Amino acid sequence: MAGLTAPLLGLEKKSLREQALSALRTAITSGELEPGRHLVETELSEMLQISRGTLREALRQLEQEGLLSAGPRGRLSVRHLDxxxxxxxxxxxxxxxxxxxxxxxxxxxxxxxxxxxxxxxxxxxxxxxxxxxxxxxxxxxxxxxxxxxxxxxxxxxxxxxxxxxxxxxxxxxxxxxxxxxxxxxxxxxxxxxxxxxxxxxxxxxxxxxxxxxxxxxxx
Amino acid sequence: MAGLTAPLLGLEKKSLREQALSALRTAITSGELEPGRHLVETELSEMLQISRGTLREALRQLEQEGLLSAGPRGRLSVRHLDxxxxxxxxxxxxxxxxxxxxxxxxxxxxxxxxxxxxxxxxxxxxxxxxxxxxxxxxxxxxxxxxxxxxxxxxxxxxxxxxxxxxxxxxxxxxxxxxxxxxxxxxxxxxxxxxxxxxxxxxxxxxxxxxxxxxxxxxx
DNA sequence: CATAAGTCGACTGTTTACAGTCGGTAGTGG
DNA sequence: CCACTACCGACTGTAAACAGTCGACTTATG
CATH class of the missing domain: 1.20.120.530 (GntR ligand-binding domain-like)
Structure with a gap:
């Protein structure tokens, strides 16, 4: 089912995690995911067609890059810059x-x-x-x-x-x-x-x- | 009822992922995990008594911190510094x-x-x-x-x-x-x-x- | 009518199970 | 003795399910 998302490029060496990472980075830095927006794991995983486990690995990386900020109870939101x-x-x-x-x-x-x-x-x-x-x-x-x-x-x-x-x-x-x-x-x-x-x-x-x-x- | 199990000092309750992170960081920087050593997920997860999924989140973070280096096929090893x-x-x-x-x-x-x-x-x-x-x-x-x-x-x-x-x-x-x-x-x-x-x-x-x-x- | 207790729903933290892939090794044929 | 092949095992990538917790909403009660 997930095999038809973006396959037909000769170079398919990128893992789903990296793809998700790129997609999220782009979505955030393009403003598609507006600052302050709460991210829901199940929502994103369905949107990106990947499992939560894989998504969470990408989210950790984005968090460490400073694109996401962690709220109480581990809830992530798009970082807001002043x-x-x-x-x-x-x-x-x-x-x-x-x-x-x-x-x-x-x-x-x-x-x-x-x-x-x-x-x-x-x-x-x-x-x-x-x-x-x-x-x-x-x-x-x-x-x-x-x-x-x-x-x-x-x-x-x-x-x-x-x-x-x-x-x-x-x-x-x-x-x-x-x-x-x-x-x-x-x-x-x-x-x-x-x-x-x-x-x-x-x-x-x-x-x-x-x-x-x-x-x-x-x- | 269970809310008062750990009302310790300013110490926040740490998630398993954070505990694993600390444990691994210590193990690496103390030399217990010698440089160049290949890390096996199943091995570590059993050692730390956590699941592989949780462990993998911690590993991503350590990788980004530069303590681990990724080899072919995503294999991680303890980074070697010259x-x-x-x-x-x-x-x-x-x-x-x-x-x-x-x-x-x-x-x-x-x-x-x-x-x-x-x-x-x-x-x-x-x-x-x-x-x-x-x-x-x-x-x-x-x-x-x-x-x-x-x-x-x-x-x-x-x-x-x-x-x-x-x-x-x-x-x-x-x-x-x-x-x-x-x-x-x-x-x-x-x-x-x-x-x-x-x-x-x-x-x-x-x-x-x-x-x-x-x-x-x-x- | 206001307040407090209880219930419902949603989300994250975590675990278990499955599939794909690569390297090594034994076993066979030249 | 060497090369080649086919099998086996280990590991990562991925998916689905379970458990605990917090907030919101509802309901009962003074």
Whole structure:
């Protein structure tokens, strides 16, 4: 019965749990599941066509990612962000990405780094004319790449754990405000700063970027 | 009638999942479950006297905390840390805690901060003569307090997500090396730096602390 | 009419049972 | 002695059922 939900794609290696995870993440960060909404396990499991056990594993992960908050009696609801929390999230994000920028400057092989980042910039440029979602996606991909290129798995993992909260922040503030942070030129500045190899400059550039980004969101 | 079975102190009644989580965390960070060890669900569920479903929820969380690594076919094993990973973990930790230090300096009510930190210092001092585990515990509690006092829930959450990896790093390097980082004086320096309100100084002090800590671990 | 006790319903926490898949191993043939 | 095949066992992924608890609603009672 559940075999016909989404099978005919050549790559069916994702577990149902991961599928549910993606589906829920999308539903939450797109606003389909509005903030504050109480989640009922039986309801969701039926909606997603998976068992409660499998669903609960996904919910634990979302809870830890900060997309869900637990109320009394273990009841989960979609997390609600206020302006302070958005600032807090961006403060942590800034700390992580400034570490990334510094690390990249001290890397021996900066050639590959530069190439990958320019590639990410190109993707952002290509998405300029696209939908808001596409632009957000390419922006996040740029910053994720920033963390990935450091080769610090822990850093990447921490950033990805924060990614859901970042998406919620953008969604919460309104996508229009969100995309205002996604100027391609701004990101070129970041790459340029890293290219110089000046860790202090790179860190400063990232921090300013994050600062204005957060300011735009809560404005 | 059954409502008054466990009216203990502030201790909330913990779900089986949380109990299992604590038990597994302890088992891993204590080395009882040696790194690289394959975890068998049926084995663990019987050992912990809980069902596999409940166990799996706990395992997902531990996986996301970085204590477990997933192999092919979803097989979990206790994560193995090499020196680079320890350095990486401490780099992220340093980024988070330096943010904490800076934030604390900019806080309006630093009176309460100072009191709480001195209290944590006292706890460390009291633990000086205790076991290695106790000293590690009080050290981590100090740093956790550092993050908690910022009022930035996201920062605290990120730090706590890293805590398991930190514990593994210490365990991995050997507890003796680990406790060498736990000089009470060093921590007093941190508090003193925060007391001055000089964000730059506080950040610098923390970064140095983390730097030497990481260096000691991989030495 | 207001309040307190009792009942109903819904939800989560937990357990048990089933299906699919992969790796290893024994057994057979060259 | 080696290779190949077919079976066996272990483990994960998944589903369905059971139990306990809390809140809301109803009813009885002063």
């Amino acid at each position: 302006e302070k929390e958005i600032r807090d999230i961006y403060a942590v994000r800034a700390a992580l990405e400034s570490l990334a920028a510094r690390t990249l400057c001290e890397l021996p092989d900066r050639q590959h780094v530069t190439e990958s980042l320019h590639q990410a910039i190109d993707a952002m440029t290509a998405a300029t004319g696209g939908s808001l979602e596409e632009r957000i996606e390419s922006d996040l991909e740029f910053h994720r790449t920033l963390c990935r290129l450091t080769g610090n798995e822990t850093l990447l993992h921490s950033w990805e754990s924060l990614e859901g909260s970042i998406r919620m922040s953008i969604m919460f503030a309104g996508l229009e405000k969100g995309v205002s942070n996604m100027s391609v030129d701004r990101h070129k500045d970041i790459v340029a700063a890293i290219d110089t190899g000046d860790a202090t400059l790179a860190r400063k550039t990232i921090l300013e970027h994050m600062d204005t980004a957060a300011a735009n969101l809560v404005a | 020196e680079k990973e320890i350095r990486d973990i401490y780099a992220v930790r340093a980024a988070l805690e330096s943010l904490a230090a800076r934030t604390l300096c900019e806080l309006p009510d630093r009176q309460h901060v100072t009191e709480s930190l001195h209290q944590a210092i006292d706890a460390m001092t009291a633990a000086t003569g205790g076991s290695l585990e106790e000293r590690i515990e009080s050290d981590l509690e100090f740093h956790r307090t550092l993050c908690r006092l910022t009022g930035n829930e996201t920062l605290l959450h990120s730090w706590e997500s890293l805590e398991g990896s930190i514990r593994m790093s210490i365990m991995f390097a050997g507890l003796e090396k680990g406790v060498s980082n736990m000089s009470v004086d060093r921590h007093k320096d941190i508090v003193a730096a925060i007391d001055t309100g000089d964000a730059t100084l506080a950040r610098k002090t923390i970064l140095e602390h983390m730097d030497t800590a990481a260096a000691n671990l991989v030495a």
